[in-house]
Amino acid sequence: MDKVIIAKEISLSYSNNETIINKANISINAGSFVFITGASGSGKSTLLKSFYGALKPNQGSLMVGGVELKGISTKKLNFLRRHIGIVFQDYKLVKEWTIEKNIMLPLIINGYDKGVTKVQVETLLKHVRLKHQFGKYPLELSGGEQQRVAMARALAHNPIMILADEPTGNLDDYSSQLIWNLLEGANTQLNTTVIVVTHHIPESLKVDYKHFHIEYGSINEVN
Amino acid sequence: MKSIKNHLSLVIALLSILFSMQIFIIVDRSLDAYKQNLVTSYSVIIVSQKRLSKDDIFAANKMISDIKELTPDNVVNRLNTGMDKKNIDFLKLTLPKFYKLSLEHYPSPKEIESLTKDLLSNSSIKKVENFSHTHDITYKLLLLFKAVVSVFAISILIVTSLLIFKELKIWQLKHAERMNIMGLFGAPVWLRSAVLFRLSIVDALIASAIAFGLFEYLSSNALILEQFSNIGISVMIFDPLNDFILLLGVSLVLSILLASFIVLGHKEEV
Ligand SMILES: Nc1ncnc2c1ncn2[C@@H]1O[C@H](COP(=O)(O)OP(=O)(O)OP(=O)(O)O)[C@@H](O)[C@H]1O
Ligand SMILES: [Mg+2]
Numbered sequence: 249m250d251k252v253i254i255a256k257e258i259s260l261s262y263s264n265n266e267t268i269i270n271k272a273n274i275s276i277n278a279g280s281f282v283f284i285t286g287a288s289g290s291g292k293s294t295l296l297k298s299f300y301g302a303l304k305p306n307q308g309s310l311m312v313g314g315v316e317l318k319g320i321s322t323k324k325l326n327f328l329r330r331h332i333g334i335v336f337q338d339y340k341l342v343k344e345w346t347i348e349k350n351i352m353l354p355l356i357i358n359g360y361d362k363g364v365t366k367v368q369v370e371t372l373l374k375h376v377r378l379k380h381q382f383g384k385y386p387l388e389l390s391g392g393e394q395q396r397v398a399m400a401r402a403l404a405h406n407p408i409m410i411l412a413d414e415p416t417g418n419l420d421d422y423s424s425q426l427i428w429n430l431l432e433g434a435n436t437q438l439n440t441t442v443i444v445v446t447h448h449i450p451e452s453l454k455v456d457y458k459h460f461h462i463e464y465g466s467i468n469e470v471n
Numbered sequence: 472m473k474s475i476k477n478h479l480s481l482v483i484a485l486l487s488i489l490f491s492m493q494i495f496i497i498v499d500r501s502l503d504a505y506k507q508n509l510v511t512s513y514s515v516i517i518v519s520q521k522r523l524s525k526d527d528i529f530a531a532n533k534m535i536s537d538i539k540e541l542t543p544d545n546v547v548n549r550l551n552t553g554m555d556k557k558n559i560d561f562l563k564l565t566l567p568k569f570y571k572l573s574l575e576h577y578p579s580p581k582e583i584e585s586l587t588k589d590l591l592s593n594s595s596i597k598k599v600e601n602f603s604h605t606h607d608i609t610y611k612l613l614l615l616f617k618a619v620v621s622v623f624a625i626s627i628l629i630v631t632s633l634l635i636f637k638e639l640k641i642w643q644l645k646h647a648e649r650m651n652i653m654g655l656f657g658a659p660v661w662l663r664s665a666v667l668f669r670l671s672i673v674d675a676l677i678a679s680a681i682a683f684g685l686f687e688y689l690s691s692n693a694l695i696l697e698q699f700s701n702i703g704i705s706v707m708i709f710d711p712l713n714d715f716i717l718l719l720g721v722s723l724v725l726s727i728l729l730a731s732f733i734v735l736g737h738k739e740e741v
Contacts, residue, residue, distance in 0.1 A: 262741065300655065302741045322660075329657030342649045357658045 250278040251311070252409055252441045253299060258308035260294050268294045270465030271308065278408075279439040281432075281455045283446060285470075286462030292445040293337055295462065296411050299443070300332055301325045313408065330358050333402030337413040337445075339394050341386040347397045348373070348382065354405040372400040375430060377423070391418045399427055403434060409441040410434060416446065428453060478674050480641070481729070484634045485678035485722045491627035492721060493686055497708055498620045502613060504704035506577035509609065515572045515583075516541075517590055518598040522568050532589040534582060537573035567597065580607055635729060642667070643733050650737055664734040671726035679719040687711065 253276040260269040268291040297303040310317045341350050355365045373379045376396035416424035434440040459470040525538050543566045587599045650663045690708035
């Protein structure tokens with residue numbers, strides 16, 4: 249089985265040097281569906297940041313998509329990121345752009361054709377049930393609606409891997425189900441690797457998944 | 472409305488720089504024109520024991536542009552109170568020769584000094600009247616004027632630089648978030664900063680266009696033209712081609728520098 253992520257003995261910390269993840273190991277198969285859980289402040293978001301190269305491990309080896317992230321060049325990192333879709337815990341939508349433009353961002357960066365982009369954005373808005381909000385700016389939307397925009401943006405360019413940080417954190421059951429269906433769909437139909445940080449693993453999920461739990465700086469698989 | 476506000480602060484900062492720059496250029500031109508004006512009314516008189524050839528005088532210093540021999544008739548006529556003609560002719564012969572020298576440009580005090588020395592090195596020249604006292608006062612006044620304007624222009628430059636620096640920080644904040652998000656999705660630096668460069672170039676164009684309109688208006692304003700003609704000079708207030716190219720160039724360079732600083736100063740946040 250191809251590994252999309254192999255982390256060996258990685259330690260992660262911010263500039264204040266407090267160790268968040270301590271010599272942890274995790275390996276994730278390409279095309280798998282993975283949940284990461286852990287208490288608030290345990291380092292779930294921190295671990296995701298390392299996966300998309302925003303936070304470099306201060307020790308150990310971290311391979312993502314076959315590339316070692318330690319000392320990776322900006323150019324290679326940009327290339328890698330163009331094939332990852334991220335739903336950030338704080339959404340990170342561009343305030344001065346309409347929601348369509350926000351969803352388009354990965355498509356623009358990947359150089360998609362304008363016509364394709366337009367169709368794709370319309371489809372995605374329909375999938376996340378936001379067609380009626382067309383033309384609005386992020387701050388004119390509710391928190392849950394913004395979260396769905398972030399979800400649509402992460403799916404836009406059919407990435408090989410989706411990293412979703414509590415993608416249903418602000419959603420009611422109905423909208424949460426919508427998100428799970430989308431992630432499941434990407435995983436089963438496009439073989440996208442899906443890594444989700446969450447506090448509640450949905451019971452309705454039909455796909456097989458792996459579950460890792462973060463505690464005291466280490467990552468343990470839960471069976 | 473929002474987009475106007477986005478542009479306003481940088482446009483104003485750029486405009487004030489362009490404005491002070493053009494004012495400086497106008498003052499410089501006025502001073503040159505005024506000096507050109509002064510040089511026609513300024514001359515040096517030399518007194519020589521014997522008649523001098525013009526070439527000899529020209530050879531003394533390169534600044535001399537014209538030489539006129541002054542006839543002693545005026546002086547002699549004033550003395551002419553009952554002298555007979557023979558004596559007057561004799562007097563005319565023995566009287567020293569006077570020459571009035573015009574100069575190529577309005578001299579600095581140093582140049583006057585060296586001119587005087589050069590002329591006196593000719594042994595027949597007995598006296599050089601350079602009106603240095605009056606000249607000095609005028610010249611110092613010009614220098615003072617130029618100094619005042621320079622200080623004024625420089626202080627505007629400093630104030631606007633601070634303004635632009637502050638603007639830079641605001642921009643950095645305003646654009647950091649978007650640039651960061653674009654980076655997280657793998658946008659190369661040029662794409663991340665494209666908006667920034669487009670904005671700054673547009674602002675530079677707007678500022679130059681406003682400056683162009685303003686100075687075109689001023690250069691045809693009757694009141695201003697009258698001021699200059701009162702002083703007796705004619706000055707090109709705004710050269711629609713050369714000056715505009717300069718204004719445009721300066722504002723483009725400044726705003727692109729500003730944008731580059733922001734791009735270089737941008738760090739991805741974690
Ligand atoms: N940018 C940062 N700079 C410094 N420390 C940080 C930063 N972000 C997070 N931390 C610290 O790292 C630790 C782990 O944070 P992280 O965001 O990974 O937690 P989390 O597991 O995602 O929690 P939550 O479930 O609340 O989102 C926390 O103690 C936090 O204080
Ligand atoms: Mg988190």
